Amino acid sequence: MIDKYSPLPIYYQIEEAIKGRIEKGELLEGEMIPSEREYAEAYEISRMTVRQAITNLVNDGYLTRRKGKGTFVANKKIEQKLVGLTSFTEDMKARGLSPSIKLLDYKLSEAQGKTASGLGIPSGATVIEFQRVRLADQIPMALETTFLSADLVRGLNEKIVQGSLYQYVEEELGLSIDYATQELEASVARETESEILGIAKGSPVLLIRRYTYLTDGRPLELVQSIYRGDRYKFTIDMQRG
Numbered sequence: 001m002i003d004k005y006s007p008l009p010i011y012y013q014i015e016e017a018i019k020g021r022i023e024k025g026e027l028l029e030g031e032m033i034p035s036e037r038e039y040a041e042a043y044e045i046s047r048m049t050v051r052q053a054i055t056n057l058v059n060d061g062y063l064t065r066r067k068g069k070g071t072f073v074a075n076k077k078i079e080q081k082l083v084g085l086t087s088f089t090e091d092m093k094a095r096g097l098s099p100s101i102k103l104l105d106y107k108l109s110e111a112q113g114k115t116a117s118g119l120g121i122p123s124g125a126t127v128i129e130f131q132r133v134r135l136a137d138q139i140p141m142a143l144e145t146t147f148l149s150a151d152l153v154r155g156l157n158e159k160i161v162q163g164s165l166y167q168y169v170e171e172e173l174g175l176s177i178d179y180a181t182q183e184l185e186a187s188v189a190r191e192t193e194s195e196i197l198g199i200a201k202g203s204p205v206l207l208i209r210r211y212t213y214l215t216d217g218r219p220l221e222l223v224q225s226i227y228r229g230d231r232y233k234f235t236i237d238m239q240r241g
């Protein structure tokens, strides 16, 4: 499979060979790939060359290295289109994945500063704040912290937020969710976040802030989420002109 006389560098040929095996399903998600030594022996090339190919595939998200264990085929990322204002529950169901929630915290506090102005309520008004781990097929995908005005989402409680918030707001409260603005930036998982999400400390994550509004213009929610960089990618269609 390796052509030493080809103008294509050998590391590149190895990369393509491994990628091909992943794409054809000969190497499965989560499966350990052969060691550098095994590849080097099989192809009669140096371990350095194999290492370069593997490093490139790790950087491109095809493989992941686990310290002291080996190199594994990475999990396919969930591709989330940045159009349409959808809920986590809807997004996962649309993919045939089963959404679940682990509620870590639920509390009432007094609105202050940015939270008060973001939610359009006076400081001192009651804010409901909760933190949820969002899972798909039992795998933690994101950690979400939500702030709502207690006055607006009457009747909300710890039990309800273990299901879909948007469903409660629309179907039970009869409020009409209209639009949101969202910020997305790169970050790394801190210690507690990495434990909650089941990733190594310092792993790349996507930090998302969503400000959602009702049709009558009232702010509904402020949400800060941390999405796993190894499981998520966001895509957007763009039109020129």
Ligand code: 16G
Pocket (backbone or CB within 6 Å): 086, 087, 088, 089, 090, 144, 146, 163, 164, 165, 166, 167, 208, 210, 221, 223, 225
């Ligand atoms: C998504 C939203 C979040 C919203 C939640 C409602 C992002 C970044 N965040 O996770 O703002 O509160 O959906 O989901 O997309 P639920 O109705 O399933 O509780």
